[in-house]
Amino acid sequence: SAATRGNDFEIRVCGVEDGDRMMEFLLEHYYREEPLTAGCAPPEPDEKDKQFLLSNLPHGTCLLMLHNDRIVAAAVAGPKDAGAVDELFEQAAQLAGTKWGRILGILAIAERDANVFKRYGVDKALHVHAIGVDSRMRGRALGERLMNALTALGKELSYPLLTADCSSFYSSRLLQRLGFAVVNRIPYTDYVDDAGEQIIRPPEPHLALETVALRL
Template sequence: MSNNTGDDIRICVIQSQQRQLVLDFLRIHYYREEPLTIGTEPKQQDQADEDFNISNIDHGTCLMATDAQSETIVGVLLAGPKGPEEADHLFEEAAVEGSSKWGTILKFLACVERDANVCQRFGVQKVLHAHVIGVDTKVRGKNIGGRLMSELKVLGKQLGYELLTADCTSYYSAKMCERLGWECINTVYYKDYVDENKKPVFVLDPPHECCKTFAVRL
Protein backbone atom coordinates (compact mmCIF):
# COMPACT_ATOMS: atom_id res chain seq x y z
CA MET A 1 0.00 0.00 0.00
CA SER A 2 1.34 3.40 -0.99
CA ASN A 3 -0.64 6.54 -1.58
CA ASN A 4 0.46 10.02 -2.59
CA THR A 5 -2.16 12.42 -1.28
CA GLY A 6 -1.48 15.11 -3.87
CA ASP A 7 0.47 17.57 -1.74
CA ASP A 8 3.78 15.75 -1.47
CA ILE A 9 2.63 13.61 1.46
CA ARG A 10 3.00 9.86 0.95
CA ILE A 11 1.18 7.30 3.11
CA CYS A 12 2.40 3.72 3.37
CA VAL A 13 2.37 0.67 5.64
CA ILE A 14 5.16 0.73 8.22
CA GLN A 15 7.73 -2.05 7.78
CA SER A 16 9.41 -3.90 10.64
CA GLN A 17 12.82 -2.41 9.85
CA GLN A 18 11.36 1.06 10.46
CA ARG A 19 10.47 0.39 14.10
CA GLN A 20 13.19 2.55 15.62
CA LEU A 21 12.49 5.47 13.28
CA VAL A 22 8.83 5.33 14.22
CA LEU A 23 9.58 5.10 17.94
CA ASP A 24 11.94 8.07 17.76
CA PHE A 25 9.19 10.06 16.02
CA LEU A 26 6.54 9.13 18.60
CA ARG A 27 8.80 10.05 21.51
CA ILE A 28 8.76 13.61 20.19
CA HIS A 29 5.39 14.00 18.49
CA TYR A 30 3.10 11.72 20.54
CA TYR A 31 4.18 10.82 24.05
CA ARG A 32 5.00 14.37 25.13
CA GLU A 33 1.34 15.35 24.62
CA GLU A 34 -0.64 12.13 25.09
CA PRO A 35 -3.11 12.76 27.97
CA LEU A 36 -2.76 9.41 29.78
CA THR A 37 1.02 9.78 29.66
CA ILE A 38 1.27 13.37 30.87
CA GLY A 39 -1.70 13.06 33.23
CA THR A 40 0.13 10.70 35.61
CA GLU A 41 3.50 10.79 37.34
CA PRO A 42 6.17 10.31 36.23
CA LYS A 43 5.31 11.95 32.91
CA GLN A 44 7.81 9.76 31.04
CA GLN A 45 6.21 6.72 29.38
CA ASP A 46 7.16 3.20 30.48
CA GLN A 47 9.26 0.90 28.31
CA ALA A 48 6.35 -1.57 28.31
CA ASP A 49 4.11 1.14 26.85
CA GLU A 50 6.50 1.73 23.95
CA ASP A 51 7.02 -2.00 23.41
CA PHE A 52 3.29 -2.66 23.18
CA ASN A 53 2.56 0.15 20.75
CA ILE A 54 5.49 -0.62 18.47
CA SER A 55 4.61 -4.35 18.46
CA ASN A 56 1.52 -3.50 16.40
CA ILE A 57 3.80 -2.91 13.41
CA ASP A 58 4.10 -6.69 13.06
CA HIS A 59 0.39 -6.92 12.19
CA GLY A 60 0.87 -4.93 8.97
CA THR A 61 -1.84 -2.51 10.09
CA CYS A 62 0.27 0.55 10.94
CA LEU A 63 0.70 3.55 8.66
CA MET A 64 3.04 6.48 8.34
CA ALA A 65 2.91 9.68 6.35
CA THR A 66 6.18 10.94 4.89
CA ASP A 67 7.27 14.02 3.02
CA ALA A 68 7.68 12.83 -0.57
CA GLN A 69 10.71 15.06 -1.12
CA SER A 70 12.73 14.65 2.09
CA GLU A 71 11.27 11.21 3.00
CA THR A 72 11.03 12.34 6.63
CA ILE A 73 8.17 11.04 8.76
CA VAL A 74 5.42 13.61 9.38
CA GLY A 75 2.72 11.34 10.81
CA VAL A 76 2.29 7.88 12.37
CA LEU A 77 -0.78 5.75 13.06
CA LEU A 78 -0.38 2.47 14.96
CA ALA A 79 -3.28 0.00 14.93
CA GLY A 80 -3.81 -3.66 15.72
CA PRO A 81 -6.47 -6.37 15.92
CA LYS A 82 -8.80 -7.07 18.82
CA GLY A 83 -11.75 -9.35 19.48
CA PRO A 84 -14.58 -10.00 21.97
CA GLU A 85 -12.17 -10.92 24.80
CA GLU A 86 -10.14 -7.69 24.60
CA ALA A 87 -11.37 -6.21 27.89
CA ASP A 88 -10.51 -9.40 29.80
CA HIS A 89 -7.10 -9.48 28.15
CA LEU A 90 -6.41 -5.87 29.14
CA PHE A 91 -7.48 -6.44 32.75
CA GLU A 92 -5.16 -9.46 32.92
CA GLU A 93 -2.24 -7.47 31.51
CA ALA A 94 -2.96 -4.61 33.91
CA ALA A 95 -2.83 -7.05 36.84
CA VAL A 96 0.56 -8.31 35.68
CA GLU A 97 1.90 -4.75 35.37
CA GLY A 98 0.55 -3.82 38.81
CA SER A 99 1.00 -0.26 40.03
CA SER A 100 3.42 0.76 37.28
CA LYS A 101 2.51 3.69 35.05
CA TRP A 102 1.71 1.32 32.18
CA GLY A 103 -0.36 -0.85 34.53
CA THR A 104 -2.39 2.20 35.55
CA ILE A 105 -3.00 3.12 31.91
CA LEU A 106 -3.90 -0.46 30.96
CA LYS A 107 -6.46 -0.69 33.76
CA PHE A 108 -8.13 2.49 32.53
CA LEU A 109 -8.15 1.25 28.93
CA ALA A 110 -9.61 -2.07 30.11
CA CYS A 111 -12.49 -0.20 31.77
CA VAL A 112 -13.01 1.83 28.59
CA GLU A 113 -13.02 -1.36 26.49
CA ARG A 114 -15.47 -3.09 28.83
CA ASP A 115 -17.88 -0.15 28.80
CA ALA A 116 -17.68 0.40 25.02
CA ASN A 117 -18.27 -3.33 24.43
CA VAL A 118 -17.82 -2.85 20.69
CA CYS A 119 -18.01 -6.47 19.55
CA GLN A 120 -21.38 -7.09 21.18
CA ARG A 121 -22.67 -3.61 20.36
CA PHE A 122 -21.98 -4.01 16.64
CA GLY A 123 -22.28 -7.80 16.40
CA VAL A 124 -18.74 -8.29 15.07
CA GLN A 125 -15.75 -10.51 15.83
CA LYS A 126 -12.83 -8.95 13.94
CA VAL A 127 -12.02 -5.39 14.96
CA LEU A 128 -9.11 -3.12 14.03
CA HIS A 129 -8.23 -0.69 16.83
CA ALA A 130 -6.25 2.52 16.35
CA HIS A 131 -3.93 2.81 19.36
CA VAL A 132 -1.65 5.74 18.53
CA ILE A 133 -1.70 8.73 16.22
CA GLY A 134 1.00 11.38 16.14
CA VAL A 135 1.66 14.22 13.70
CA ASP A 136 4.74 16.42 13.44
CA THR A 137 3.99 19.75 15.10
CA LYS A 138 5.37 21.63 12.08
CA VAL A 139 2.73 20.23 9.71
CA ARG A 140 -0.37 20.16 11.88
CA GLY A 141 -3.49 21.72 10.42
CA LYS A 142 -3.06 19.89 7.09
CA ASN A 143 -5.41 17.02 7.99
CA ILE A 144 -2.57 14.48 7.99
CA GLY A 145 -4.13 12.68 10.95
CA GLY A 146 -7.48 12.51 9.19
CA ARG A 147 -5.89 11.16 6.03
CA LEU A 148 -4.04 8.50 7.98
CA MET A 149 -7.32 7.41 9.57
CA SER A 150 -9.07 7.35 6.20
CA GLU A 151 -6.29 5.21 4.72
CA LEU A 152 -6.48 2.88 7.72
CA LYS A 153 -10.19 2.45 7.07
CA VAL A 154 -9.41 1.36 3.50
CA LEU A 155 -6.64 -0.98 4.64
CA GLY A 156 -8.77 -2.50 7.37
CA LYS A 157 -11.54 -3.31 4.92
CA GLN A 158 -9.03 -4.87 2.52
CA LEU A 159 -7.74 -7.08 5.33
CA GLY A 160 -11.22 -8.31 6.25
CA TYR A 161 -11.86 -6.35 9.43
CA GLU A 162 -15.50 -5.58 10.23
CA LEU A 163 -15.07 -2.52 12.43
CA LEU A 164 -12.51 0.21 13.09
CA THR A 165 -12.34 1.75 16.57
CA ALA A 166 -10.33 4.33 18.50
CA ASP A 167 -10.19 5.41 22.14
CA CYS A 168 -9.51 9.13 21.81
CA THR A 169 -7.81 10.24 25.01
CA SER A 170 -7.12 13.65 23.47
CA TYR A 171 -9.64 16.41 22.74
CA TYR A 172 -8.02 16.90 19.34
CA SER A 173 -8.13 13.26 18.21
CA ALA A 174 -11.79 13.10 19.27
CA LYS A 175 -12.56 16.17 17.16
CA MET A 176 -10.81 14.53 14.23
CA CYS A 177 -12.97 11.39 14.50
CA GLU A 178 -16.07 13.57 14.73
CA ARG A 179 -15.08 15.36 11.52
CA LEU A 180 -14.58 11.98 9.84
CA GLY A 181 -18.15 11.05 10.75
CA TRP A 182 -17.33 8.21 13.13
CA GLU A 183 -19.87 7.27 15.80
CA CYS A 184 -19.06 8.13 19.42
CA ILE A 185 -20.23 5.15 21.47
CA ASN A 186 -18.76 5.77 24.93
CA THR A 187 -17.33 8.62 27.01
CA VAL A 188 -15.34 8.40 30.25
CA TYR A 189 -14.56 11.68 32.02
CA TYR A 190 -11.18 11.83 33.71
CA LYS A 191 -12.65 13.56 36.78
CA ASP A 192 -14.91 10.54 37.31
CA TYR A 193 -12.15 7.92 37.07
CA VAL A 194 -10.80 7.97 40.63
CA ASP A 195 -8.50 5.94 42.86
CA GLU A 196 -9.29 4.37 46.24
CA ASN A 197 -9.00 7.83 47.83
CA LYS A 198 -11.59 9.26 45.41
CA LYS A 199 -8.95 11.34 43.66
CA PRO A 200 -8.77 11.46 39.84
CA VAL A 201 -6.11 9.09 38.49
CA PHE A 202 -5.39 11.34 35.51
CA VAL A 203 -5.01 15.07 36.16
CA LEU A 204 -5.09 17.12 32.97
CA ASP A 205 -5.40 20.70 31.84
CA PRO A 206 -8.16 21.77 29.42
CA PRO A 207 -9.22 20.98 26.77
CA HIS A 208 -8.61 17.31 27.66
CA GLU A 209 -11.60 16.25 29.78
CA CYS A 210 -12.47 12.74 28.68
CA CYS A 211 -11.72 9.64 26.66
CA LYS A 212 -14.19 9.08 23.83
CA THR A 213 -14.51 5.77 22.01
CA PHE A 214 -15.36 6.03 18.32
CA ALA A 215 -16.28 3.33 15.82
CA VAL A 216 -17.00 2.99 12.12
CA ARG A 217 -18.12 -0.09 10.21
CA LEU A 218 -15.88 -1.30 7.40
Protein backbone atom coordinates (compact mmCIF):
# COMPACT_ATOMS: atom_id res chain seq x y z
CA SER A 1 0.00 0.00 0.00
CA ALA A 2 1.02 3.61 -0.35
CA ALA A 3 1.47 3.92 3.41
CA THR A 4 4.15 1.23 3.54
CA ARG A 5 5.69 1.86 0.14
CA GLY A 6 8.78 3.45 1.73
CA ASN A 7 9.57 0.17 3.45
CA ASP A 8 10.16 -1.63 0.16
CA PHE A 9 13.39 0.31 -0.12
CA GLU A 10 16.45 -0.91 1.73
CA ILE A 11 19.65 1.10 2.20
CA ARG A 12 22.82 -0.76 3.12
CA VAL A 13 26.59 -0.45 2.95
CA CYS A 14 27.99 -1.61 -0.40
CA GLY A 15 30.57 -4.34 0.21
CA VAL A 16 33.57 -5.10 -2.00
CA GLU A 17 31.66 -8.19 -3.23
CA ASP A 18 28.92 -5.86 -4.58
CA GLY A 19 31.45 -3.96 -6.72
CA ASP A 20 30.51 -5.46 -10.09
CA ARG A 21 26.78 -4.88 -9.52
CA MET A 22 27.35 -1.35 -8.32
CA MET A 23 29.52 -0.52 -11.34
CA GLU A 24 26.94 -1.99 -13.71
CA PHE A 25 24.37 0.34 -12.11
CA LEU A 26 26.69 3.37 -12.25
CA LEU A 27 27.48 2.79 -15.94
CA GLU A 28 23.79 2.84 -16.74
CA HIS A 29 22.47 5.51 -14.36
CA TYR A 30 25.42 7.68 -13.26
CA TYR A 31 28.21 7.98 -15.84
CA ARG A 32 25.98 8.55 -18.86
CA GLU A 33 24.66 11.79 -17.40
CA GLU A 34 27.25 12.88 -14.85
CA PRO A 35 28.30 16.26 -16.31
CA LEU A 36 32.11 15.85 -16.12
CA THR A 37 31.88 12.46 -17.84
CA ALA A 38 29.27 13.60 -20.36
CA GLY A 39 31.10 16.87 -20.97
CA CYS A 40 34.29 15.53 -22.58
CA ALA A 41 35.26 12.77 -25.01
CA PRO A 42 35.07 9.80 -25.17
CA PRO A 43 31.61 9.21 -23.63
CA GLU A 44 32.71 6.17 -21.59
CA PRO A 45 34.60 6.64 -18.32
CA ASP A 46 38.30 5.70 -18.28
CA GLU A 47 39.27 2.44 -16.56
CA LYS A 48 41.16 4.43 -13.87
CA ASP A 49 38.00 6.42 -13.11
CA LYS A 50 36.00 3.24 -12.49
CA GLN A 51 38.89 1.71 -10.48
CA PHE A 52 39.00 4.85 -8.36
CA LEU A 53 35.30 4.65 -7.48
CA LEU A 54 35.62 0.93 -6.65
CA SER A 55 38.67 1.62 -4.45
CA ASN A 56 36.32 3.34 -1.97
CA LEU A 57 34.36 0.15 -1.17
CA PRO A 58 36.80 -1.27 1.45
CA HIS A 59 36.25 1.84 3.61
CA GLY A 60 32.64 0.77 4.25
CA THR A 61 31.49 4.28 3.32
CA CYS A 62 29.54 3.52 0.13
CA LEU A 63 25.78 2.92 0.13
CA LEU A 64 23.32 1.09 -2.07
CA MET A 65 19.57 1.56 -2.14
CA LEU A 66 17.71 -1.57 -3.19
CA HIS A 67 14.14 -2.09 -4.26
CA ASN A 68 13.13 -5.77 -4.40
CA ASP A 69 16.85 -6.66 -4.57
CA ARG A 70 17.43 -4.35 -7.55
CA ILE A 71 19.84 -1.41 -7.13
CA VAL A 72 17.90 1.86 -7.54
CA ALA A 73 20.50 4.29 -6.18
CA ALA A 74 24.16 4.35 -5.13
CA ALA A 75 26.48 6.71 -3.30
CA VAL A 76 30.26 6.34 -3.44
CA ALA A 77 32.16 8.11 -0.67
CA GLY A 78 35.55 7.86 0.99
CA PRO A 79 37.87 9.55 3.46
CA LYS A 80 40.07 12.47 2.47
CA ASP A 81 42.52 14.73 4.29
CA ALA A 82 44.59 17.82 3.59
CA GLY A 83 46.96 15.77 1.42
CA ALA A 84 44.22 15.25 -1.18
CA VAL A 85 44.92 18.46 -3.09
CA ASP A 86 48.58 17.61 -3.92
CA GLU A 87 47.61 14.05 -4.86
CA LEU A 88 44.92 15.33 -7.22
CA PHE A 89 47.23 17.80 -8.99
CA GLU A 90 49.92 15.10 -9.27
CA GLN A 91 47.53 12.50 -10.73
CA ALA A 92 45.98 15.06 -13.08
CA ALA A 93 49.49 15.91 -14.40
CA GLN A 94 50.40 12.23 -14.80
CA LEU A 95 47.18 11.57 -16.72
CA ALA A 96 47.25 14.77 -18.79
CA GLY A 97 45.65 14.23 -22.19
CA THR A 98 43.27 11.52 -20.95
CA LYS A 99 39.62 11.91 -20.04
CA TRP A 100 40.16 11.04 -16.35
CA GLY A 101 43.14 13.44 -16.32
CA ARG A 102 40.89 16.29 -17.54
CA ILE A 103 38.31 15.45 -14.87
CA LEU A 104 40.96 15.22 -12.11
CA GLY A 105 42.26 18.62 -13.23
CA ILE A 106 39.05 20.44 -12.34
CA LEU A 107 38.59 18.35 -9.17
CA ALA A 108 42.11 19.43 -8.07
CA ILE A 109 41.27 23.11 -8.55
CA ALA A 110 38.01 22.60 -6.63
CA GLU A 111 39.88 20.89 -3.78
CA ARG A 112 42.43 23.72 -3.59
CA ASP A 113 39.92 26.56 -3.73
CA ALA A 114 37.25 25.03 -1.48
CA ASN A 115 40.04 24.55 1.08
CA VAL A 116 37.63 22.72 3.40
CA PHE A 117 40.15 21.57 6.03
CA LYS A 118 41.24 25.10 6.80
CA ARG A 119 37.76 26.55 6.30
CA TYR A 120 36.15 24.17 8.82
CA GLY A 121 39.18 23.55 11.04
CA VAL A 122 39.03 19.76 10.59
CA ASP A 123 41.72 17.22 9.65
CA LYS A 124 39.57 14.76 7.73
CA ALA A 125 36.30 14.59 5.84
CA LEU A 126 34.06 12.05 4.19
CA HIS A 127 33.88 13.02 0.52
CA VAL A 128 31.07 11.97 -1.82
CA HIS A 129 32.60 11.00 -5.16
CA ALA A 130 29.41 9.87 -6.88
CA ILE A 131 25.70 9.72 -6.37
CA GLY A 132 23.27 8.27 -8.88
CA VAL A 133 19.57 7.46 -8.90
CA ASP A 134 17.92 5.12 -11.42
CA SER A 135 16.89 7.46 -14.25
CA ARG A 136 13.33 6.05 -14.15
CA MET A 137 13.02 6.85 -10.45
CA ARG A 138 14.26 10.41 -10.18
CA GLY A 139 12.23 13.03 -8.33
CA ARG A 140 11.00 10.61 -5.65
CA ALA A 141 13.45 11.79 -3.01
CA LEU A 142 15.56 8.62 -3.32
CA GLY A 143 18.70 10.76 -3.61
CA GLU A 144 17.62 12.65 -0.51
CA ARG A 145 17.09 9.45 1.50
CA LEU A 146 20.44 8.07 0.38
CA MET A 147 22.25 11.30 1.32
CA ASN A 148 20.51 11.34 4.72
CA ALA A 149 21.70 7.77 5.29
CA LEU A 150 25.23 8.75 4.27
CA THR A 151 25.13 11.70 6.70
CA ALA A 152 24.12 9.31 9.50
CA LEU A 153 26.89 6.86 8.54
CA GLY A 154 29.47 9.66 8.46
CA LYS A 155 28.45 10.74 11.97
CA GLU A 156 28.56 7.14 13.19
CA LEU A 157 32.09 6.82 11.84
CA SER A 158 33.08 10.11 13.55
CA TYR A 159 33.75 12.16 10.44
CA PRO A 160 33.46 15.86 11.33
CA LEU A 161 32.54 16.93 7.79
CA LEU A 162 30.77 15.60 4.70
CA THR A 163 31.76 17.15 1.35
CA ALA A 164 30.90 16.72 -2.33
CA ASP A 165 31.87 18.20 -5.67
CA CYS A 166 28.50 18.66 -7.34
CA SER A 167 29.08 18.57 -11.08
CA SER A 168 25.33 18.40 -11.65
CA PHE A 169 22.75 21.16 -11.29
CA TYR A 170 20.46 18.55 -9.72
CA SER A 171 22.92 17.19 -7.15
CA SER A 172 23.89 20.70 -6.06
CA ARG A 173 20.25 21.68 -5.62
CA LEU A 174 19.55 18.47 -3.72
CA LEU A 175 22.46 18.85 -1.30
CA GLN A 176 21.73 22.53 -0.66
CA ARG A 177 18.17 21.53 0.21
CA LEU A 178 19.67 19.14 2.79
CA GLY A 179 21.62 21.96 4.43
CA PHE A 180 24.99 21.73 2.69
CA ALA A 181 26.76 25.07 2.12
CA VAL A 182 28.31 25.93 -1.24
CA VAL A 183 31.97 26.68 -0.48
CA ASN A 184 33.33 26.97 -4.02
CA ARG A 185 31.96 27.35 -7.54
CA ILE A 186 33.86 26.85 -10.82
CA PRO A 187 31.86 27.82 -13.91
CA TYR A 188 32.66 25.29 -16.65
CA THR A 189 33.56 28.20 -18.94
CA ASP A 190 36.49 29.02 -16.56
CA TYR A 191 38.21 25.61 -16.88
CA VAL A 192 40.24 26.07 -20.06
CA ASP A 193 43.40 24.60 -21.63
CA ASP A 194 46.57 26.50 -22.70
CA ALA A 195 44.84 27.53 -25.93
CA GLY A 196 41.90 28.97 -23.97
CA GLU A 197 39.57 26.15 -25.08
CA GLN A 198 36.92 25.04 -22.60
CA ILE A 199 37.92 21.53 -21.45
CA ILE A 200 34.56 20.25 -20.18
CA ARG A 201 31.32 21.18 -21.93
CA PRO A 202 28.35 19.61 -20.16
CA PRO A 203 24.86 20.03 -21.60
CA GLU A 204 22.37 22.40 -19.95
CA PRO A 205 21.34 22.95 -17.21
CA HIS A 206 24.80 22.14 -15.79
CA LEU A 207 26.82 25.36 -15.51
CA ALA A 208 29.36 24.92 -12.74
CA LEU A 209 31.18 22.52 -10.43
CA GLU A 210 29.96 23.42 -6.94
CA THR A 211 31.76 22.12 -3.87
CA VAL A 212 29.42 21.73 -0.92
CA ALA A 213 30.02 20.85 2.72
CA LEU A 214 28.01 19.87 5.79
CA ARG A 215 29.37 19.79 9.33
CA LEU A 216 28.44 16.46 10.95
